[in-house]
Amino acid sequence: GQNIDQPTEMTATEGAIVQINCTYQTSGFNGLFWYQQHAGEAPTFLSYNVLDGLEEKGRFSSFLSRSKGYSYLLLKELQMKDSASYLCAVRSTNDYKLSFGAGTTVTVRA
Amino acid sequence: GAVVSQHPSWVICKSGTSVKIECRSLDFQATTMFWYRQFPKQSLMLMATSNEGSKATYEQGVEKDKFLINHASLTLSTLTVTSAHPEDSSFYICSARSDLQIGSDTQYFGPGTRLTVL
Numbered sequence: 001g002q003n004i005d006q007p008t009e010m011t012a013t014e015g016a017i018v019q020i021n022c023t024y025q026t027s028g029f030n031g032l033f034w035y036q037q038h039a040g041e042a043p044t045f046l047s048y049n050v051l052d053g054l055e056e057k058g059r060f061s062s063f064l065s066r067s068k069g070y071s072y073l074l075l076k077e078l079q080m081k082d083s084a085s086y087l088c089a090v091r092s093t094n095d096y097k098l099s100f101g102a103g104t105t106v107t108v109r110a
Numbered sequence: 111g112a113v114v115s116q117h118p119s120w121v122i123c124k125s126g127t128s129v130k131i132e133c134r135s136l137d138f139q140a141t142t143m144f145w146y147r148q149f150p151k152q153s154l155m156l157m158a159t160s161n162e163g164s165k166a167t168y169e170q171g172v173e174k175d176k177f178l179i180n181h182a183s184l185t186l187s188t189l190t191v192t193s194a195h196p197e198d199s200s201f202y203i204c205s206a207r208s209d210l211q212i213g214s215d216t217q218y219f220g221p222g223t224r225l226t227v228l
Binding site: 031033035040041042043044045048050087091095096097098099100101102103 | 116142144152153154155156159201203207215216217218219220221222224
C-alpha cells in the first residue's frame with residue numbers, strides 16, 4: 001500500500017517562513033505533487049517534483065529526495081491568505097493516479 | 111488555462127434518491143478524469159478513474175453500481191450517486207488531465223460538489 005505522512009498542523013507568523021515535510025513509502029515513484037486547499041474548496045496545484053532537488057516558484061519552493069522518500073514545501077514571506085491545508089500527493093505508477101497525504105493545516109497569524 | 115468546472119456546487123437530497131454530478135474541462139481535452147471523495151478534515155480518497163469512451167476503473171471498496179461514472183466525451187464526465195444515503199454525504203471532487211497538453215502529469219481539480227443526504 002501507500003503511506004504518505006505529513007504533520008497535521010503548523011502555525012506561523014505573517015512574514016515568516018514555514019517548511020512542511022512529507023515522507024512517503026510507496027510501491028513505486030513517478031512524481032510528487034503539492035496542492036493547496038482552502039476550506040470548502042478544491043485543491044489548487046502548487047508544484048511537481050520528479051527529480052531530486054529544489055524547484056522554486058516565487059514564494060513557494062519544493063524539494064525532493066527520492067532516496068530518502070522525502071519532500072518539503074517551503075513557504076516564504078507568509079501572508080494571511082496562505083492559511084490553508086497543504087496536501088502532499090505521490091504518483092506511484094504510470095497510470096497517473098495520485099495518493100494523498102492527510103494534509104497539513106497551516107495557520108498564519110498576524 | 112486548465113480550468114475544470116463542476117455542477118452543481120452543492121446539492122441536498124432525500125435518502126433513496128439519485129444525484130448526478132457533472133465535471134467539465136473548459137479549455138482542454140481531458141484524456142483522463144478522476145473522481146475523489148473527501149470527508150471533513152480528511153484527505154482526498156480516489157474513487158475511480160475514467161478514460162473517455164471506456165469503462166471507469168474503481169478503487170477497492172468503491173461500489174461501481176452505486177457510483178455510476180460516465181465519460182462520454184473528452185470534456186465531460188458524470189458521477190451519479192444512486193440511492194443515496196446519509197453516509198454518502200461528502201465533498202465530491204473531480205480532476206482532469208490530458209495527454210495532449212504540456213504538463214500532462216498534472217491533475218487539475220474542479221471546485222467540488224458538496225452533497226448532503228437527509
